[in-house]
Amino acid sequence: MAVVTDPNGAQWNIHRRWWPFPDLTDLFDLDWFLLSLVVSLPFVFLWPFWYAAKFLGVKWRIVIERNQHEQGYELVRGYGRSGARIDEIVREIAHGRRSGHFVL
Numbered sequence: 541m542a543v544v545t546d547p548n549g550a551q552w553n554i555h556r557r558w559w560p561f562p563d564l565t566d567l568f569d570l571d572w573f574l575l576s577l578v579v580s581l582p583f584v585f586l587w588p589f590w591y592a593a594k595f596l597g598v599k600w601r602i603v604i605e606r607n608q609h610e611q612g613y614e615l616v617r618g619y620g621r622s623g624a625r626i627d628e629i630v631r632e633i634a635h636g637r638r639s640g641h642f643v644l
Contacts, residue, residue: 542626547636550606554626557601595619602626
């Protein structure tokens with residue numbers, strides 16, 4: 541995960557999304573542990589196939605967050621290319637090109 545602060549002082553996080561499924565902890569409370577376990581089991585079994593597919597050419601999702609709020613995402617094919625794109629986005633933010641604050 542790359543963390544960068546733009547010229548306006550906002551903190552940005554840029555990272556690959558590793559888990560392709562919804563975060564089940566957001567959907568279920570700890571009181572519903574058994575139900576969340578039953579619902580999450582299919583995802584646990586699917587994860588190795590998803591992980592293998594990423595290295596066979598499925599696009600990586602790069603998530604761009606500003607102050608813990610998702611601002612967007614990009615799809616990039618290849619682990620190395622996605623890392624290079626993350627570096628490009630970090631440079632753009634550091635130079636103020638994605639700050640969302642423009643002066644005319």
